[in-house]
Amino acid sequence: MLQVKYQPEAIKIRDAFRKSKRALIITHKNPDGDTMGSALAIYDLLHSLNKEATVFCVDPFPESFYFLSRFESVVHEFDINDFDIALTLDCGADYMTGITNTHPELFNGRFPLINIDHHKSNDDFGTWNIVDTSAASTTLIIAEALEFLDYKISHRMATCLMCGLFTDTGSFQHSNTTPRELRMAAHLMRKGASIHQIRNNIFKNNKISTMKLWGRVLSRAYKDSGGITISNVSDDDFRETGSNATELSGVVDFLNSVPDSKFSLLLTENNGKVKGSFRTMRDDVDVANIAGQFGGGGHKKAAGFTLPGKLEKEVRWKVVQEN
Ligand SMILES: [Mn+2]
Known part of the structure; x- marks a missing residue:
């Protein structure tokens, strides 16, 4: 379950989404399975809520993540005027987006910015922040927030969320694997997450x-x-x-x-x-x-x-x- 101290913030984020029409979802540079899984899960969620959304990544999207739902929707440039809200996911600091110089207007405190992350280095640079450093992955925080807010997790979202959990725990081998991570892994599997897709695409996919x-x-x-x-x-x-x-x-x-x-x-x-x-x-x-x-x-x-x-x-x- 989402930690109690983050629950009021999760409700504020839900309310901000309800008012917004088009969201910009930002991953960190040199994207990994957690930032991409987070972004594509939120993308799917917003689409299911009939909201427009775009996923932005400053760097190329690694081929091994092509199996993730709707990867083809990822863009590498954007016009901020097209959006009324933005999210940074798994970005340990604002500069990890790779766009603090090209898009300073996103980080000046005036643009509505949601910051969800689990890195210790994160200084709550968003308008709304859920920075839970005890979570093994950002997708874990997102999955817990979705559970708390009673949103439906589709099988596509479940695989995206599992991807972050799977990769950031080193296939559940790192010491950040606790009952909390494994409970969520079980929950996501029940929702249709495919561990086999993750394994075959990310871990058994060497050139x-x-x-x-x-x-x-x-x-x-x-x-x-x-x-x-x-x-x-x-x-x-x-x-x-x-x-x-x-x-x-x-x-x-x-x-x-x-x-x-x-x-x-x-x-x-x-x-x-x-x-x-x-x-x-x-x-x-x-x-x-x-x-x-x-x-x-x-x-x-x-x-x-x-x-x-x-x-x-x-x-x-x-x-x-x-x-
Ligand atoms: Mn991460």
């Missing part, structure tokens, strides 16, 4: 270029003296394997499977930027804190940062004398 890219990342992995598992990938790797950065999704979780590792770090050099992705299995390590030192953020066990720059290899030599 040869992805395998070659992962091969490079895995072959470079090492554990440093501090117990950190590190690997890296660069523009050359993407070019030589014919892959792109979206194909890295999941590889850092694989790096994070080394026993006794403090945390894992994947450094990605891509188009003049260096991205760091952190994962940890340990309860006493907070990678959101570490990512914060580089201007990033995220969750306690999964976080990242992006900095302008490139990766440079540092080689150390030592002389070993032979007796």
